[in-house]
Amino acid sequence: MINGISKIKSLRSFGIYENHINDGCDEFTKYNLIYGWNGSGKSTLSRLFRCIENKSLDGTNYTESAFEIEYSVDGQAQSVLTQQNLSQNQLNIRTFNNDFVRENIDWSGTVKSILLVDQQKIEERKQLDEQIKVLKLKEAASEKEAKRADDLDTEINKFLSRTAKSIKTNLKVIGTEDSKYLNYNKTSLENLIRSSSAEIVDPASVLTDEQILLHTKSASPVEKDKISFASNTIKQDYFESGFVAVTQLLNKSAVNEVIEFLKDNPDVQTWVFSGMSVHDKHKSEECHFCGNMIDESRLTSLNNHFSNEFKQLKQEITEAIKYCRDLPELSLPVVELFFDEFRPKYKEAVAPLERVTTEINSIVEQWRKCIDKKSKDPFDISQKIQSVNIELIEQYNKVIIDIAACIQKHNDKSGDFQTVTTTHKNALELHYAADEVIDFDYNEKLENRNTANSNVQKLNDEASEIKKEIHRLETELSNESIAVDAFNTELAKFIGRTELTLKFDVQQKGYRISRNGSDKNAQNLSEGEKTAIAFVYFATKLEEHDNDIKDTIIVIDDPVSSFDSNNLFHSYSFLKKYCEQSKQLFVMTHNFSYFKLVRDWMLKKNKMRNQPPVIKARAYTIESKFDGMRQSKLVNARGSLTDYNSEYHYLFSKIYSLKNQQELNLDEVYLCANLSRKLLETFLCFKFPKKRSDFRQLVDDSVRHYPEIKPEDVEKVYRFINKYSHNQEIELENNVDNLLGESPAILNIILDIVKTIDEAHFTEMEIVATA
Secondary structure, three states, X not given: OOOOEEEEEEEXXXXXXXXXXXXXXXOOOOEEEEEOOOOXXXXXXXXXXXXXXHOOOXXXXXXXOEEEEEEXXXXXOOEEEEOOOHHHOOOOEEEEOHHHHHHHEOOOOEEEOOOEEOOOOHHHHHXXXXXXXXXXXXXXXXXXXXHHHHHHHHHHHHHXXXXXXXXXXXXXXXXXXXXXXXXXXXXXXXXXXXXXXXXXXXXXXXXXXXXXXXXXXXXXXXXXXXXXXXXXXOOOOOOXXXXXXXXXXXXXXXXXXXXXXXXXXXXXXXXXXHHHHHHHHHOOOEOOXXXXXXXXXXXXXXXXHOOHHHHXXXXXXXXXXXXXXXXXXXXXXXXXXXXXXXXXXHHHHHOOHHXXXXXXHHHHHHHHHHHHHHHHOOOOOOXXXXXXXXXXXXXXXXXXXXXXXXXXXXXXXXXXXXXXXXXXXXXXXXXXXXXXXXXXXXXXXXXXXXXXXXXXXXXXXXXXXXXXXXXXXXXXXXEHHHHHHHHHHHHHHHHOOOOEEEEEEOOOOEEEEEEOOOOOOOOOOOHHXXXXXXXXXXXXXXXXHHOOHHHOXXXXXXXOOOOOOOOHHHHHHHHHHHHOOOXXXXXXXXXXXXXXXXXXXXXXXXXXXXXXXXXXXXXXXXXXXXXXXXXXXEEEOOHHHHOOOOHHHHHXXXXXXXXXXXXXXXHHHHHHHHHHHHHHHHHHXXXXXXXXXXXXXXXXXXXXXXXXXXXXXXXXXXXXXXXXXXXXXXXXXOOHHHHHHHHHHHHHHHHHHHHHHOHHHHHHHHHHHHO
């Protein structure tokens, strides 16, 4: 694992890097060289590194950006830097780019001060070294605690999101009418944990499967009407008076002159008793059965047998059925009228009713049978009846009460449906949450996270105090005269002359740029001089506050001027001298000559002998594409950049790769126009060295002796290059769409011109481009 930045895993909404992912780009090494044309996104990429250096996106246009950058501060443990933890990163990084120059150098005024440590103040320096060591320990401990807090925070947030989703899914089974549970999320769960802090960790809140089923049924969103029911229980003596009356009647007999035959034959007795009634009714003197006259003595015997007392007894027996009371009529509701959760209990309550009523009814029915038998044989006093005991009555009443209780529960829910269902939903919500919270040990993890954050704050406060002490010691040790001497020495080496120097201005707290020792600010600085001053100033500041280059990640964006190539080798030499020992180095350039110098230096490190086979250097390129908008990404450099010593190889390969596209977008057209001009100019100047004038004259004179090259094709090529190469203004004419569509054909014409003039050269270049 590299000790430093290993990859830009993703980069979104950061200027031209709209949606960069680390695809086609190897991990960074110790030495990293990045090639990109002007406008491809080099400077934007350097700003990303400068944001890491400043620990903030403030002051940029990328405050809404998102990124993931993998890095290591010890070459072992890997960390991820994002826009969220940017301010806490511990990377020691220094970036040279236009932003650095603009912030530190006023070309018409002064250069900001540099403070280098005076090595002669031994005691103060020891104190400074000791404080720096302590600071590093505090910062390392803070970073460790911050990572612990961040890991716990991530774990807790994942738990909350996962559990909230699970609760939402479980409660969806009930229904989707309740918006609270339909939109249940992490915040909902946090509110529950906060409002039910005791219950959420109580094992009693976790329901059994049976309880879950009951609450789920009870929380059903289907409403039902109330149920009407007459709860008619009976008193314990409900049957007592009837039992006594029937018992007395069965024991009662009439006093008369008994005709033994009739007594012994109750059926005949009943028949004769009925006949006498008929006889009296019709005042008959003869028997209507046999037709004979009825003897007076027989009538007397029968009247004595069926005396008034007998008749009264018969009347009592006939009326005795009133003592056989029925149970009160019950109108039981059907089970479907109940809410689901009450149905099992209702069925359980109703179940004993049939048995109890059957037993009671069978006893009363026995009474009726005895009365019927007594009616047929009033003289029989042998019959006995069973009473309805109190236990049966209590059992009957319990059934009625239990049924009424089930109906009451149903009606209570029906009357306050929303409140009741909400209570059951809350119980389910608490169950599902408590089950997960207890298993996850949520409170302990929360406490550990809070402790880690407190530790971070404490360590940061301590580090802040140490930094104040370091600043005090550095102020005592720092010496601007040392810095200006070091700067002027290196600047003279860089530009090869001593006419430009810095002078410290006490009032301005900075340096004035002087030419030939003048007290006035140097005027009319060339771009090369500005680049040299800025680059040397940056290199000198690398040692500011006793910073160790070996612990520093250095990022350099184009340390050579586009308009002055005189200092090319100076810049390269200076870069190598000051940055080779850095912890990690990134160099970005659009200048192929500079790229080649740095490339050969860096990539040679991969071939050093007596070293383990470790890749120490890699080259990359920034590629742009147009997909509704122009976007760039960082990828591995192709062989045309790394394997050849000429920019011409790269130009040819790039044009060759685009010639078969059906159509080019406007960005690609401008790029290809620049590439085409440089390719043709390089090729034709080499083939026809005498014909240098302006570009048009060079092209016309070069193709004049090749009849295969059509004048109209030359005109197309020239118009394409002249239109889009180095144009300051974009002119969109009416036929611009046609020209964009024809661009690949024009690239083919350019390559055909090269092939026609020098086929052997073209063939070898084609092999290079397609390798």
